[in-house]
Amino acid sequence: MIKSANQYPVHTLFSHEGNVLYRIPPYQREYSWYKAQWEDLFEDLIEADSSHFLGTVITLDQTTDTFEGNILQVIDGQQRLTTLTLLLAAVHSVLKEHIEELDDDARTDVTNLGRKLVRKADGQPRVTPQKQGLNLFDYLKVLEEAGLPVEGERKPYYPSRRIAKCYRYFRSAIERLAETEELTETEAALKVHGAALRAVIVKIEVASHADAFVLFESLNNRGMPLSPVDLIKNHLLAESEKRQIMNVDQAFKHWNDMLTSLGDSYSTQERFLRHYYNAFKSELPDVPNASVATKSKLIRIYEELLEQNLTKLVDALVDASKIYGRINCVVELDQPTSLDRSFQRLLRAQGAPSYVLLMWLMSKQDDLEITDLQLELVADLLTSFFVRRNLTGYPQTYALTKVFMTTIEAFGEASGEDVVGVVRGKLSAVSSSDEEFRARLQGRIYEENTDVARFLLTTLAEDAMTKETKVDLWCQEKNHYVWTIEHILPQGENLPDAWQSMLGGKDVAAQVQEEQRHRLGNLTITAYNSNLGNKSFVEKRDRKDSKGRRIGYRNGLSLNAELATRDSWAARDIEERTKALADMVVARFPIA
Structure with a gap:
């Protein structure tokens, strides 16, 4: 079944002297990783002490002519390999732009990196995506933009698709790394280059497609390998019994009590264990070479802590898990307090990295003499911080842990209102300015971060609600939001004649659509909006569903009040509404 299974560093898998090519078979899905996965990969590489483990790939040897080289078909792992090469392409582009600043050894590294991505003998890319979703065209275009000897073709809407976005994200991430760590762009690129090439992958080669699919199911459906949370639990049970501190049943009950507070999400459980160590590090036994609890250090940290006490x-x-579960809104409360509603907003604003700070504050609430109202102010500050951070990308994900740990260290003898002041000062120092925030808000926000766009729109709508007009904009049916983002000027191709006529003709309409469709002023919130689609503006405005519910712009939301009175929609209208909404958002989410 398995011909070979070996662990290789990335620089070996993509050896510049090698003759191996990795090809994605046509039956594979198109490239589907999002920003969250790109961030995780970049953060893990930067944080790794030595070589980060990138996981497993399953390949099938499809070589038919040895003179053409080894052709390995990638059965599992295409997302990882594609993303990794896009990261290396971003590194190559930075180094290529600064080639005059490099010494001879570094210039050789740039040449070799190029050959790792594109085979010298015939100019073929080491990884060849399939054509679905224009993946292959986009990938070749990225390589060309990165300064590699590949001829690409720019297809329509190329910048809007994931491969191009991924490449641009890594370019930006390298720039942010340089700013954060006070490096030159060249130094930052070389740091990422080294971390990526040191990373390791287990390459499993199988003899047939049948073997590949059986192995794929085994690896993905049988819980292999065990998660760090499982391994820490097993160590707790073993140590409890071995040292006769408590029997297995008692230890397991304690563990389950913790998990009950945290909920079923593994990511929440794992994040809690990291946050607990980072929050209370100064009060815990010393763990050598573990200034921060990263994913790679988590198991070792808790093994040592459990051996101490x-x-x-x-x-x-x-x-602590009870506090963390409340912050994370694990249990839906019948009568949530104002503080609980602030936690809910922070959750929806993707503010989970700040839970380390909130958990510490709530555990020390009596000592710090802070009220629930002051905790609420802190949660609201954090929400403003993450709205800005998740749209601007600054500070980067890997820098957030340091932000919140240094905030905890900065409290000193502070109490009461001074605690809020310390948080405000720390967040203000690292947050984007109002000007940068406003500029991002006036850009193509739907492309930049759809979740942030939805949060902002729903918040503005909720702020204007009364008890009589209150609507739950976060309710779900069949695991989908009922209330979703609606593009006023449709985003799809084949714009209907009514829209083309309103916008000044086919060519003008196409240009307006390309420039304006994803901007804040062209977005709103409606329910059941799959019924709106490409309909004319007036049809969208007046639309009702089969039950007589208004699902168009006359749905009662204040966000749509202006739209409900209009008869047309043009580029100038989008521009004006974008500026107005951006001003409202900046005022709604202050940081200073």
Whole structure:
């Protein structure tokens, strides 16, 4: 079944002297990783002490002519390999732009990096995506833009698709790394280059497609390998019994009490264990070479902590998990307090990295003499911070842990209102300015971050609601939001004649659509909007569903009040509404 299974560093898998090509078979889905996965990969590489483990790929040897080289068909792992090469392409582009600044050894590294991505002998890319979703065209275009000897073709809407976005994200991430760590762009690119090439991948080669699919199902459906949370639990149970501190049943009950507070999400459980160590590090036994609990260090950290004082640690974890579960809104409350509603907004603003700070503050609430109202102010500040951060990308994900840990260290003897002041000062120092925030708000926000766009629109709509007009804009049916983003000027191709006529003809309409469709002023919130689609503006405005519910712009939301009175929609209208909404958002989410 398995011909070979070996662990290789990336620089070996993509050896500049090698003759191996990786091809994605046509039956594979198109490239589908999003910004969250790009961020995780970049953060993990930067944080790794030595070589980061990137996971497993399954390949099938499809070589028919040895003179053409080894052709390996990628059965599993195409997302990882494609993203990794896009990261390396971004590194290559930065180094190529600064080639005059490099010494001879570094210039050789740039040449070799180019040959890792594109085979010298015939100019073929080491990884060849399939054509679905224009993946292959976009990938070749990225390589060409990165300064590699590949001829690409720019297809319509190329910048809007994921491969191009991924490449641009990594270019920006390298620039941010340089700013954050006070490096030159060249130094930052070389740091990423080294981390990426040191990373390791387990390459499993199988003999047939049948073997490949059986192995794929085994790896993905049988819980292999065990997660860090599982391994920490097993260590707790083993240590408890071995040292006769408590029996397995008692230890397991404590562990389950903790998980009950945290909910079923593995990512929440794993994040809690990292946040607990980072929040209370100064009060915990020393763990050598673990200034921060990263994913790669988590198992070692808890093995050492459990050996120091198992009972005390487990009791503290159970207590802290109750606080963390409340912050994370694990349980939906019948009568949430104002503070709980602030936690809900922070959750929806994707503010989970700040839970480390909130957990510490709530556990020390009596000592710090802070009220629930002051905690609410802190949560609202964090929401403003993450709205800005998730749209502008600054500070980067890997810098957030340091932001919140240094904030905890900065409290000193502060109490009461001074605690809020410390948080405000720390966040203001690292947050984007109002000017940069406003500029991003006036850009193509739907492309930049759809979740942020939806959060902003729903918040503006909720702020204007009264008890009589209150609507739950976050309700779901069949795991989908009922209320979703609606593009006023449709975003799809084949713009109907009514829209073309309104916008000044086919060519003008196409230009307006390309420039304006994803801007804040062209977005709103409606329910059941799959019924709106490419309909004319007036049809969208007046639309009702089969039950007589208004699902168009006359749906009662204040966000749509202006749209409900209009008869037309043009580029100038989008421009004006974008500026107005951007001003409202900047005022709604202050940081200073």
